[in-house]
Amino acid sequence: MSTNTETVRRIQAEFANLQSEKKTLEGNHEMTLREAVRALYPTLQRMKKRGFTTREMAQKLNENGIIIKPATLAKYLNELEKEKCRRKMAEPKIRTEAPHSKNNLNAQKKKMSSRSNDQNHESDTTTTSETE
Known part of the structure; x- marks a missing residue:
């Protein structure tokens, strides 16, 4: 047994408005x-x-x-x-800010800057301990 598209569209429209009791x-x-x-x-x-x-x-x-x-x-x-x-x-x-917004880019720069400062600090302490 088959049906037609008109029947399917009618059922879709009717079922879309139904709510469970x-x-x-x-x-x-x-x-x-x-x-x-x-x-x-x-x-x-x-x-x-x-x-x-x-x-x-x-x-x-x-x-x-x-x-x-x-x-x-x-x-x-x-x-x-x-x-x-x-x-x-x-x-x-x-997200509260777009990934490339000015505030977000500034925050990323600060994070990268603090990481490089930490790495520089680590290399300074390594050099100092190696020379002793």
Whole structure:
């Protein structure tokens, strides 16, 4: 069975706008505890910065209908933090200066100058010790 390019283009356009139900908070659907913590992660981080303990955050979640033990909450928060760090490490580093900018060239010249001074100093000490 075959298809045509018009069908493929239509599907591409339609699929490009689709979002997974699990990825959005629209509508009312079941979520796992992990999904709920992921969705609340920015809020929970702010609470932590304001001094709330994991136990207190779990208690607040319990009071609001998300029944979770402090240890489980801590585990999920740690997993999300590690994931955040991995994503950050995977991002390419952005240079703040162009490689051939005036400031960068001056810094390279200084570095080379200090290296040559160090080499001159080493040869002076070698010559002095050889003559003794």
